[in-house]
Amino acid sequence: MTVRRRPGRRPGSADTRGEILAAARNVFAEKGFDKATVRGIAREAKVDPALVHHYFDTKERMFVEAMQLPVDPDLVLPTVLDGPREEVGERLARLILRLLAEPEARQPVLALIRSAMTNEQAVTMVREFMTHALLYRIADGLGVSHLRMELTFAQLFGVIMGRHVLRLEPLASADEEELVALLAPTIQRYLTP
Amino acid sequence: MTVRRRPGRRPGSADTRGEILAAARNVFAEKGFDKATVRGIAREAKVDPALVHHYFDTKERMFVEAMQLPVDPDLVLPTVLDGPREEVGERLARLILRLLAEPEARQPVLALIRSAMTNEQAVTMVREFMTHALLYRIADGLGVSHLRMELTFAQLFGVIMGRHVLRLEPLASADEEELVALLAPTIQRYLTP
Structure with missing residues (x-):
């Protein structure tokens, strides 16, 4: 994006x-x-x-x-919070998979994760942005606990890492909509108070 | 371990x-x-x-x-494959959270992930070990698809990263059993064909 x-x-x-x-x-x-x-x-x-x-x-x-991030809170928040509540899992899974599908969009995110893996100041910066600009705002908007939102983040973060960094097969080549179908119920459950 | x-x-x-x-x-x-x-x-x-x-x-x-890994297939496989099938999600979530709870156990895992983030040869090594020594064997033992096993891995990997590298709160301080209770249904669903 x-x-x-x-x-x-x-x-x-x-x-x-x-x-x-x-x-x-x-x-x-x-x-x-x-x-x-x-x-x-x-x-x-x-x-x-x-x-x-x-x-x-x-x-x-x-x-x-x-940071040239493809994940812009001004885009992610309305996409997740607006629309039918019973489809929030599907919407969020599809949005994240799609935003990170392009190598040029992914590269700055991976660069940031790399620095967070090795640099304490980068960890702080990433953590504060992730929680305060994204995760807590989505959680509060949906009325679910911050912990449930962080498990949602963990699932999607792990998928992005497994798909695009470790390139585990068949995950790396899996069809986006097949992944959405498998991930949506997980996220839907976490985001249902 | x-x-x-x-x-x-x-x-x-x-x-x-x-x-x-x-x-x-x-x-x-x-x-x-x-x-x-x-x-x-x-x-x-x-x-x-x-x-x-x-x-x-x-x-x-x-x-x-x-690699001084705490996750030994000789331990993980029987723990996951033996015991009641309807509790496999709970068993696997608890095992991974517990194995990586100790900093000394975690350190070699994080070192390996760090090198996989920056080094193409390390990625190959980690990917081949993860899939062939662990994920595919568990999936085949349970009779579920490799993709479902990799989504399970993605969930647990994301939790470990969020808890111990990014240290997102409240995830980082969450009680192990509270996390097991939230994660078990996710993993149980993935590992039910």
């Missing part, structure tokens, strides 16, 4: 935007997701905080763009 | 045993699990193949000991 520019926004200098994102990467890596602030990122980029706000609505969006 | 020496075996020189394991690590890393042979490991260790067989019954056991 590529980053979409919001309508009605002046595109501005590509350089300034890129410099803010480079600064954001440094600040997130150093402070983690929770402690990073727009003000701190502006200081690192040597620009006015208003300019950071001009380019990025939220810290979540800045993180997603700085 | 520590490595247990089989009863009735001459312990032999600690050096020879250690040299065979060091040679095994090299050969597994170079050739992968499938193509590594006892003969090749003996050649690398500069000992007679009969001596390798004296210390290690099977290639699986050599791999487990060389």
